[in-house]
Amino acid sequence: MTNPYQPQPAAILDIRPETAIDTTFRLAWDTPPSPGQFYEVSLPRLGEAPFSISGIGDGYLDMTIRKVGRVTEGIFALQPGDHVYLRGPYGHGFPLEQLAGKRLVIAAGGTGLAPVKPVIQYALAHPERFNGMEILLGFRSPEDILFREEIAAWQQQAPVHITVDRAAPGWPGKVGVITELLPGLDLAPLDQFQAVVVGPPLMMKFTVRALTERGLCDDQIWVSYERRMSCGLGKCGHCKINEKYVCVDGPVFNFTEARWLID
Amino acid sequence: MHDTPSETRRVRLSCEEADILLDNLAAHYRLFAPVRLPGRGRFSDQDAIRYAEVHTVHEIEHARRSHFSPKEILFPVSQTLFYLMDDALQEPQDDPRDMLVFLRACDIHGIARLDDIFLNNGPEPEPYYARRRARIKLALLECRHSLDEHCFCVAMGTNRTDAYAMAVRCDEGQLLVEVRDDDLRPALPASAAPADFTPEFPTADPQPVVVPDADRLQSAIRDHGFFAHPMWADYAKRCIACGRCNTHCMTCSCFTAYDIAYTEQPNAGERRRVWASCHIDRFTDMAGGHAFRDENGSRMRFKTMHKIHDFYQRFGRHMCVGCGRCDASCPEYISFATCISAISRVLEER
Amino acid sequence: MSTDLNTKLIMRNAYRITSDRRHTCLRVRVPGGHLEARHLSLIQHIADTYGNGTVHITTRQGFEIPGIPYEMIPEVNRALAPLLEALEVAIGVPLDDTTQGYPAAGTRNVAACIGNRVCPFANNDTTALAQRIEATIFPNHYHVKVAVTGCPNDCIKAHLQDFGIIGQAAVEIDAARCIGCEACVTNCRKRVTGALELQNMIAVRDAQRCIGCGECVLKCPTGAWSRNPHKFFRMVILGRTGKKNPRLAATFLEWAAEPVILAVLRNVYKFIDEHIDRSLPKEHLGYIVDRIGYPAFRDALLDGVALNPQARVAERLDFHGYWHTADGIMQW
DSSP states (O other): OOOTTOOEEEEEEEEEEOSSSEEEEEEEOSSOOOTTOEEEEEETTTEEEEEEOSEEETTEEEEEEEOOSHHHHHHHTOOTTOEEEEEEEESBOOOHHHHTTSEEEEEEEGGGHHHHHHHHHHHHHOGGGSSOEEEEEEESSGGGOOOHHHHHHHTTTSOEEEEESOOOTTOOSEESOGGGGGGGOOOOSGGGEEEEEESSHHHHHHHHHHHHHTTOOGGGEEEEOOOOOSSSSSOSOTTEETTEEHHHHOBEEEHHHHTTOOO | OOOOOSSOEEEEEOHHHHHHHHHHHHTTEEEEEEEEETTOSSSTTOOEEEEEEOSSGGGBOOSSOOSSOTHHHHSOSEEEEEEEETTEEEOOOOOOSEEEEEEOHHHHHHHHHHHIIIIISSSSOOHHHHHHHHTEEEEEEOOSSOSSTTOOHHHHTOSOOOOOSEEEEEETTEEEEEEOOTTTGGGSOTTOEEOOOOOOOOOSOSSOOOOOOHHHHHHHHHHHOGGGSHHHHHHHHHOOOOOHHHHHOSSOOOEEEEEEEETTEEEEEEEEEEEOOTTSTTSSOOTTSOOSOOSHHHHHHHHHHIIIIIHHHHHSSOSOOOOOHHHHHOTTOOOHHHHHHHHHHHHHHO | OOOOOOHHHHHHTTBOOOSSTTEEEEEEOOGGGOOOTTHHHHHHHHHHHTSOSOOEEOTTSOEEEEEEEGGGHHHHHHHHHHHHHHHTGGGTOOOSOGGGOOSOOSBOOOEEOOGGGTOTTOSSOHHHHHHHHHHHHOSOOSOBOEEEESSTTOTTOGGGSSEEEEEEOOEEEOGGGOOOOOHHHHHHHHHSOOOEEEETTEEEEOTTTOOOOOHHHHHOTTSOEEEOSSOEEEEEEOOBOSSSOOBOOEEEEEEEOHHHHHHHHHHHHHHHHHHOOTTSSOOOHHHHHHHHOHHHHHHHHTTTOOOOTTOEEOSSOOOOOOOOOHHHHOOO
16 A cells, blocks of 8 residues: 655745745745646655645645744755655645636736636636636735735736735835725626635625625636635545535535535 | 354463463454553543453453444544655555454444545545555454443344454353354463353343334424424533544544644654534534535434434434443433434434 | 639540530541441531531531530540441441540541542542541540541642651553544643643553542543553542641652551651650641651651552652741841
């Protein structure tokens, strides 16, 4: 019996700071996951933690990591050429087939942008497969904005709306919660839209509510849940919400299912 | 679990013959049964009753429920997943010997529930559990009646079982034995006298417990805001989130993994997994500090739903097997059996 | 004719000299503070028949039966016999003639908290130990106060006795059962002495800080902590109330086994006999030791005592009592 807990080493190719506390690590990795899946990343003797994928490329994965604990502090101490240990990918990602041909509304809050970024990049790289895309991004402050270069590139191809919860004087952009970006969206014809909403629990709750108030049906909305996945295999129970296990049934859920995930 | 027995043997054994049986079995199996650990109970001068390896019949505690369940034989409280030497991960060697576990009907059903999670949930079987599971045979410790006021196996439908390799009844110093498994039959002493013994099962719980219909419960959750029912707020005032109900439970299977580095040799260490509990703080903590179900009533609700609803929706049978250990261990005298009956009442009143 | 009494003999028979010149008050001992309820009817009978129909419950867990005319003492003693048989002789106290009342009163009733027959915190059956102590030191005329408590919460106020016996649990952890939940660590830090911490995710006990309260066993959700079934005791000594220098007892022994406790208590009387100031009507043990010094007292207590290997003896005593200093701090 092979041991699914046995991780594989992955060399760090590149380290790119995004904000004061978030850094993107590019890891050498040959088998590409689906956007939205996650890996368990470990450092021997420091521990293991789940991370989503913020970039998928030829021979590499990107993980955008915030320094918040023992494992991440260990990762932040590493240099290019050092190794981390991966097992995965786990879970169901975003259903690119079901999004195909649709107009996409992507709403991402804070680090929730990380798992959605590969979806955005995929859609922009294959414009023929989609019928346009609106990108709504919310961050706590201008200093918390992730992927600045990428966002600048996206803005050449699709409307990108950014808002921050608070900003120092001089911030030229919008201040407010992400739901305030929704009234400005043209959602016609309604049935042509598919929405992807990822972010902190409250952000997802209110964004989904606003989208349904604008007329979107549950089955047009996709969300991704963040939980403290430990095993990734549907055994350890940490990520269970009602009868669903986020690690195997999610982390991406259609809202027809996610509406019943009550904590 | 085992083949249809070609020839079931039913015998009566004297004390000496029973020990010969155990000796013979011990040649091939490690034998596990509930035993009394004098003075090791929660309160002073009280005994602990726990699963341990046994060699003689008199070591087996026949009359009382073990405080902790036999799940720890398959799913230890703490288990090393890997030894970590520099960058190498090495799996520890598990004891390769087969095991025979003496346990009650509810606990045999409990193992089927553990199988559902460890073997059947998710994309693949969990190897550490699966390895031990493949090495285990089950010996039914007969309960002719409920052991005490905490039992509710009849309500959960776990009072009867035929999923055992052998069954035993302690009968006035003698042992009545039914052996159904071909591998075990040769262990019977040649002198064993035939006896008319098939195990009996409890047919009534000491107190009636009403299990809510899972589908009606789902409708109550989805359409009638059952999670906001005041009963959960009441538990918020009573439950202290100590987690004993989880750790004593036969079917609670959650765990947490962590790494350590040996103090004396920091380049070596372990990746361990230990039991985790949805009642105990930090179970849902995420990096950065966010946690779900902060309040104890919602933890009670989460556990209760898992035991009598969520698991059912996934596997078509309830997770709870009515062994009563949660009720027997709760320091705040919260009765899970009372809780699920109360849920049934709430559904009726709607 | 006025009453003519030998008050010394009256008091040694466990009767008080009272504020009422015609009436005495009987002190009934209840070793370990726990008795079969049926004995209460005899206490009631004596109070109703010989006393004034009332009973006072003492801090030492005895009963005082007031309002007994002095001349009734022999009759009361005969009526008392069944109680002496049940509460003293039955537990091994050597009494020759139970119809003569209590043969001594100086060594006071050995009191006990309710212990593990009822209390989940108790680390032993305090009543049973108090009864074995009673059988070891009673009857005796020297004034010695002993009490037994089941855990360091000290509900019986062992710290106000000449000898306070505090049940200690030698707790042991089965590391293979520890899930690192910190229930024991947090509780010990908040409620006890902070003797526990996690080392590599497993609870570890600092033997220098652990006072053996056993609460980690109560808190542990997996049964990782348990008590060693061997019982151990801390003995605190020379606590007192009183007018001159009230103080809490200080620790003399830790992790002592029961035979050590009993042997030490047996040795007390020889020390008192050798050192008591007979010019005083009565000298309490604490004041004797204040005069003679702890080292001599310690040596006398431990004379011939085989200490169990776990037992530890105090090098010195630190009392934190106070001396009445009205001139210094009180304002008129």
